[in-house]
Amino acid sequence: MSEAGTLETASTHDLTARTPGARLFSLFGSSFAVGIILPLVTAIAYEGAFRAGLVQGRLLPPPSKILATLWELARSGELLTHVIATLARVLAGFGLGALIGMWLGALTGASRAARRLLDPTLQALRAIPSLAWVPLFILWLGIFESSKVALIAVGVFFPVYLGVMAAIANVDRKIVEVGRAFRLSRLSLVRRVLLPAILPDFIIAIRSGLGLGFMFVVAAEIMGASEGLGYLLVDGQQLGKPAQILAAIIAFAVLGKLGDWLIVIGARPFLSWQDSHSRTQ
Amino acid sequence: MLTLDHLCKTYPNGTQALDHVSLCVNAGEIVALVGGSGCGKTTLLRLICGLEMPSAGAVAIDGETIAAPHPAVGIVFQEPRLLPWLTVAQNIAFGLDHLPKGERDQRVDEALLRVGLSGYGPRWPRELSGGQAQRVAIVRALVANPKALLLDEPFSALDALTRASLQDHLLALWDAHRPTLVLVTHDVEEAVALADRAIVLQPRPGRIFADIPLDLPRPRDRLSPEFAEAKRVVLNALDGSLTQPNPAGGNKATQAAGWW
Numbered sequence: 363m364s365e366a367g368t369l370e371t372a373s374t375h376d377l378t379a380r381t382p383g384a385r386l387f388s389l390f391g392s393s394f395a396v397g398i399i400l401p402l403v404t405a406i407a408y409e410g411a412f413r414a415g416l417v418q419g420r421l422l423p424p425p426s427k428i429l430a431t432l433w434e435l436a437r438s439g440e441l442l443t444h445v446i447a448t449l450a451r452v453l454a455g456f457g458l459g460a461l462i463g464m465w466l467g468a469l470t471g472a473s474r475a476a477r478r479l480l481d482p483t484l485q486a487l488r489a490i491p492s493l494a495w496v497p498l499f500i501l502w503l504g505i506f507e508s509s510k511v512a513l514i515a516v517g518v519f520f521p522v523y524l525g526v527m528a529a530i531a532n533v534d535r536k537i538v539e540v541g542r543a544f545r546l547s548r549l550s551l552v553r554r555v556l557l558p559a560i561l562p563d564f565i566i567a568i569r570s571g572l573g574l575g576f577m578f579v580v581a582a583e584i585m586g587a588s589e590g591l592g593y594l595l596v597d598g599q600q601l602g603k604p605a606q607i608l609a610a611i612i613a614f615a616v617l618g619k620l621g622d623w624l625i626v627i628g629a630r631p632f633l634s635w636q637d638s639h640s641r642t643q
Numbered sequence: 644m645l646t647l648d649h650l651c652k653t654y655p656n657g658t659q660a661l662d663h664v665s666l667c668v669n670a671g672e673i674v675a676l677v678g679g680s681g682c683g684k685t686t687l688l689r690l691i692c693g694l695e696m697p698s699a700g701a702v703a704i705d706g707e708t709i710a711a712p713h714p715a716v717g718i719v720f721q722e723p724r725l726l727p728w729l730t731v732a733q734n735i736a737f738g739l740d741h742l743p744k745g746e747r748d749q750r751v752d753e754a755l756l757r758v759g760l761s762g763y764g765p766r767w768p769r770e771l772s773g774g775q776a777q778r779v780a781i782v783r784a785l786v787a788n789p790k791a792l793l794l795d796e797p798f799s800a801l802d803a804l805t806r807a808s809l810q811d812h813l814l815a816l817w818d819a820h821r822p823t824l825v826l827v828t829h830d831v832e833e834a835v836a837l838a839d840r841a842i843v844l845q846p847r848p849g850r851i852f853a854d855i856p857l858d859l860p861r862p863r864d865r866l867s868p869e870f871a872e873a874k875r876v877v878l879n880a881l882d883g884s885l886t887q888p889n890p891a892g893g894n895k896a897t898q899a900a901g902w903w
Contacts (some may be wrong), residue, residue, distance in 0.1 A: 540724050542694060544738040545712045552689075558728040590778045635767050 419425065423605040431605040432612065435594075445613060447590040448579055448615035452621075455514025456575040460568060462515070462524030467567075470523075471530025488520050493581055498517070510582035518571040525567020530561035540600045562636060569622055576618045591617075644670055644804055645691070645791050645823055652686050652699035660686040662848035663700070668840075670705075670790070671821040673893055675834035675841045677877060679885050683849025684827040685732030691825065694719045716823075717784035719794045723776035725768040731755070738787045754782040757819070758812055774805040778812060785816055791823040798833065810836055828870065836863055837874045842879065845884040852884035862866045865875075 405425040411417045413422035417426070435441035463532040466484070470477040493503035495516055499509040533556060583592020590611045645668040657852045660683040669675050678683050689695040693712045702709045704716060715736075724864040732751050739747045742814050756776040768776060777797060784792055789844045794813075798806040810833060817824055817845050834841045838857055845852035857873050863871060 421826060435818075462788065536722065536724050537726060539720075540726065540737075543692060543712050543718050545714065555726070558726070561728075632728075635769070 370518045375628040380574065421604055423608065427605050428612065430609045431603075432609040435606075436608060441613065444589055444591050444594055444610075446619065447587075448583065448592065448614075449617065451510050451514060451582065452572075452575045452579045454570055455511045455578070456518045458511065459515035459518030459575070460522045460571050463519045463567075463571065464526055467523040467526025471527040477527070477531075484520075484523065488524075492516050492578065496581075496585060510579070510587070513582045514575050517574040521574055522567045523554055525563055525570070526560070529563035529567070530556065532563075533559045534631060537574075558632075561629070562633055566631070567624065569625055572621050572625065573618065576614065576621070580614065644705060646703050647687075647691070648703070650651060650687070650702065651698045652690060652695070653681070653698045656762055657903070661690070661697075662850045664844075664851055665700075666842065666851065668791075668825060670823055672751035673817065673824040673838045675838035676825065676827045676844060677763065677834050677841050677853075677881060678844030678849070679827065679846050679851075679881070681827070682844040682884070683846060685795055685811065686849065688825065688827050689794050689840065691791075691875035692716045694718075695783050699839075703894050704714040714787065715790040717787060717789035717792045719777075719781050719792065719797045720783050721796045722890045723773075724766070724815060724851065724869065725771075725776055725779060725783075725784065727768050730764050731768065731771070733759070733900075734779060735755070735764075735783045735786055737783060752784050755785050757816060758782050760818065762792075762810065766832060774801055774809060775840050777801065777809060785820075785822075788820060789822055791825065792817075794826045796827055796829065799829070806830075806833070807836075813837065831874055832865070834861075834877060835863060835870060838886060841877050841880075843880040843884050845887075852887075853880040 397635075408422075409424045409426055410418070412419045423431075434440070434444065435444075466480065470481050470484075492513065496509075496513060499512045503509040503512055512639075536550070537559060538555060543549045546554060579590070580592045580595070584596055587593045587596075591613050595607055596608035598610065622625040645750060647664055647666040650661055650664045651659075653659045661843075664683075664687060666674075670752065676687060678684050684694070690697050691709065693709045694712070702712065706711075707715075709716065725731075726737065729737065732748075732755070735751045735754050736747050739750060742750070751764065752761070755764055758781070760775060763771070763775070763779075764786065768779070771779065777800075781794075781797065797813075800807050813824075814837065824837075826834070826837060835857055841853075841855045841857055842851055843853040843855065844850065855873075855877055857877075859867075859869055859873060
C-alpha cells in the first residue's frame with residue numbers, strides 16, 4: 363500500500379499540477395463558503411429582530427446569547443469536561459460496536475454457512491428499537507459508563523455489520539478470479555483484492571455508524587448522567603436555560619461533523635481511484 | 644507442449660459442457676478455438692488455466708499436470724478486469740510480487756512501451772479506453788513470461804478498427820517470446836488472422852468437430868484470396884458443427900431448441 367500511495371500522489375500531481383493541500387483548501391473553502399450562507403443569514407436576521415425588539419427571545423435566545431453561553435462554558439473549562447465525557451463514551455461505544463460489526467460482517471459476508479447461521483438472529487435483534495435495551499443494560503451493567511457504552515455500541519454495530527456484510531458479499535467475482543489466476547494465497551487475496559474492493563462501502567458503513575453513535579450518546583446521557591453534552595441538555599431544560607440547550611446542540615453538531623470529516627479526509631487518499639459520479643461534478 | 648487428455652466437464656446442475664476433448668498444442672503455436680455459443684469454449688479455457696477442475700481427464704503443460712492456477716499459464720479475460728484501485732503500472736506488476744522492485748519496474752516499463760502506452764503507468768484504469776485497458780490486461784498476463792497464454796474472446800467488446808489493431812499488437816507481443824497462445828473466439832476472421840490452427844468445437848456437449856491447419860504466411864493479408872479461402876473453410880466447418888447431429892448429444896429437436 364505504501365508504494366500505492368507514492369505513485370498515486372505522483373499521478374494526481376501530473377493531472378492537476380496543484381499541491382493536494384491547496385486543492386483541499388480551495389475545495390473546502392468554496393463549498394464551505396456557499397454552505398454557510400443560509401445559517402449565517404438566518405442568524406443575523408434573528409439577531410437583528412431581537413435587537414429591534416420584534417421578538418422577545420426568551421424561549422429562543424438570539425445567537426449572541428447562545429454564543430455568550432458557549433463562551434462562558436468554554437472559559438470556565440466546563441465545556442471541555444462535558445465534551446471529553448461525551449467523546450469518550452462515543453469513542454468507546456463506536457470502537458466496540460464497529461469492531462464487532464466489522465468481524466461479524468466479514469464472517470457472514472465471506473461464508474454462506476455463517477450467514478445462514480447468524481444473519482437471521484442478528485436481523486431479528488436489529489428489529490428491536492435500540493432504546494428498548496436501556497432498562498436491561500442498566501439492570502445488567504449499572505447506571506454508570508458501561509450501560510451507556512453498551513447502548514452506543516448496539517447503535518453503531520448494525521450499520522457497520524450490514525455495510526461490511528453487503529460489501530464483501532458484493533465484491534465482483536470477476537475481480538476475485540484475477541487474484542486466483544495470479545495464484546494469490548488466501549491471505550494476500552484478502553489483503554490485495556478484497557480489502558481494497560470493499561473499502562468505499564466500508565467507509566460509508568463506518569460513517570453511518572459514527573452518526574448513530576452520536577445519536578445514542580444523547581439518548582444515554584439524557585437518561586442519566588452527571589456530565590456530558592447530554593447532561594447539559596437536560597440541565598438546561600430543568601433550569602429553564604434554552605441558551606445552554608442550544609449551546610450543547612451546537613457542540614454536538616460540531617463534534618459530529620468533525621468526526622465525519624476526519625473519516626472522509628482520512629479515507630480520501632485511498633479512494634482517489636474511484637470512478638464515481640461525484641468526482642466528475 | 645500443452646496437452647488436453649480426454650477432458651470432460653459436467654457441472655453440478657447436470658450440464659455436460661465438455662465431452663472427451665483431447666488436443667495437443669505445440670510450444671509457440673497459436674491455436675484458435677472457434678464454436679457457437681454453448682460449445683464449452685470458455686469452460687475449456689478455464690480448465691486449462693486451473694480456475695476449474697475437470698470431471699475427468701487432465702491438462703498438462705510440458706508434462707506437468709495443472710490442478711490449480713499455474714505460473715506457466717496466463718489468462719486474459721473477455722473484459723480487461725483491471726483492479727480499479729491500482730494504477731496501470733501496479734496492475735501490470737500484479738503478478739510480479741516475487742521480483743525485486745528494480746526488475747519489476749523495468750519489466751513494467753518495457754511492457755508499456757511494447758503496447759504503445761509508455762507514460763500511462765501512473766494513470767488509473769478508469770482513465771483508459773476499452774482498447775487501452777485490454778492491452779494492459781494482455782501485458783499483465785504476459786510480463787510473467789508464461790509458457791502458455793489463454794485469451795477468452797479478448798477483443799469481442801471492441802470496435803472493428805481497434806480489434807484489428809489489437810490483433811496486430813498481440814502478434815507482435817507473441818513474437819517477442821513466442822509463448823503458446825490459445826485463443827477463444829467466435830470471430831472467424833480473427834481466428835484466420837492470428838492462428839496456426841483453428842479448432843472448431845461442436846456444442847452440447849462440447850467436443851472437437853474439426854481441426855483445421857491455417858498455414859498462411861505471416862504477416863497475413865486479410866484481403867488475399869488465400870485468406871478468404873481459409874475463412875470459408877473454417878466457416879463451413881462451423882456451419883457443420885451446428886447443423887450436423889452431435890453423436891453424443893440428445894435428439895435433434897432439443898438441440899435446435901437449445902441453440903436458439
